[in-house]
Amino acid sequence: MSKPPLPGDAVEMLKKANPAVVTTLRRDGQPVSTATWYLWDEDRVLVNMDDGRKRLEHMRNDPRVTLTVLDEENWYTHISLIGRVVELRADEGLSDIDRLARHYLGKQYPQRDRSRTSAWIEVERWHGWGALKDSSQSG
Numbered sequence: 320m321s322k323p324p325l326p327g328d329a330v331e332m333l334k335k336a337n338p339a340v341v342t343t344l345r346r347d348g349q350p351v352s353t354a355t356w357y358l359w360d361e362d363r364v365l366v367n368m369d370d371g372r373k374r375l376e377h378m379r380n381d382p383r384v385t386l387t388v389l390d391e392e393n394w395y396t397h398i399s400l401i402g403r404v405v406e407l408r409a410d411e412g413l414s415d416i417d418r419l420a421r422h423y424l425g426k427q428y429p430q431r432d433r434s435r436t437s438a439w440i441e442v443e444r445w446h447g448w449g450a451l452k453d454s455s456q457s458g
Contacts, residue, residue: 320401320444321453323362329398329451332390336385336423340383341366343377351377356419364400365441367416369433378438379406386440394429396449406439 334359343350351397353374358365364386378384382403390396410416413428415437420428445455 320377321446323442325398325442325445326451326453329361329445329447331399332451333388335391337388337391338350338394339386339388340371341374342387342441343374344383345377346380349432355421357388358419358422363405363442365403365415365419365437366440367419367435367437368412371433375407375436375438378407384440390449390451393449396451396452397447399438399446400442401444401446402440402442404438405441406437408437410435443452 330440336356339355339357340352341357342350344350355366360400366386375391382405384404385399387397387399413431413435416428416435420426
């Protein structure tokens with residue numbers, strides 16, 4: 320595993336609207352993975368959840384998470400970002416989910432009747448594979 324900062328080519332890949340999976344931990348330590356939208360924002364990651372989602376409960380109980388991002392053009396190339404949720408906040412006015420929806424769909428998030436929470440993930444370590452493999456990382 321490498322420590323931040325990430326190299327430029329990894330950051331460029333993370334700026335795209337790629338498929339991603341976030342892994343959280345249940346109270347019993349069991350990992351739970353869920354497909355998610357994400358947004359790379361300088362040196363941390365934004366994810367956003369409906370307030371009824373279990374993964375939000377998991378993040379509140381244990382901030383450790385992993386986000387694996389697959390390059391939309393070649394899924395063999397992917398990056399796993401290991402870190403922790405450093406900020407949870409109500410998504411007032413749905414501005415954060417709208418940022419994510421515009422990134423992925425090109426338009427505002429359509430469902431406006433449910434409250435949402437934004438989570439900011441600070442990257443502690445990362446692992447790249449395929450075209451983004453760091454030669455100093457073990458297989």
